[in-house]
Amino acid sequence: KAGVTQTPRYLIKTRGQQVTLSCSPISGHRSVSWYQQTPGQGLQFLFEYFSETQRNKGNFPGRFSGRQFSNSRSEMNVSTLELGDSALYLCASSLGLEETQYFGPGTRLLVL
């Protein structure tokens, strides 16, 4: 069974731009969570989607948003990029809420 896939793997943007990252969960998994990983803050939870609805949200500003499609694929969007948004963005999928999460390889975003 294929694992979680994320596209693109690498991205360079400039301050003020916006970016959309994509995540395809493991087949049959209906929940998708997003995390931000930085050297200073470590891994931090952004949000979780299940059945196209946001079920959980971490402590990030409204510039960070996401959505989930009927096939469970998910996208996250960051608007008005700041230098501090440079990070590895990880997507994790699980069969359902409160189930074990499996991570994708991440998208490395560099904001210049």
Add this chain to the structure above:
Amino acid sequence: GQQLNQSPQSMFIQEGEDVSMNCTSSSIFNTWLWYKQDPGEGPVLLIALYKAGELTSNGRLTAQFGITRKDSFLNISASIPSDVGIYFCAGQATNSGGGADGLTFGKGTHLIIQP
């Protein structure tokens, strides 16, 4: 918010030695997970623990869910070069709505093995 204290921050050991790392929290978690992350990759699940007191093994890895539900440890026996990487603990708690929160991660333990 919840925080996990993971220690040690880094370990320099000889190949063949046993390794032990742990995580503690000031709040209760219902699930403890241990992940390993290699450079440029996402975390890979090693062991999942769902019940207080549970002791689970996965090959040379053994992890336990503390009785108080506020701590967990991971042991690696007879380390080999491919064990090099960053190990993360993660806890999942119940939120005020009765559902599960997103995972809370420790800062990681860097394991470096000298041949």
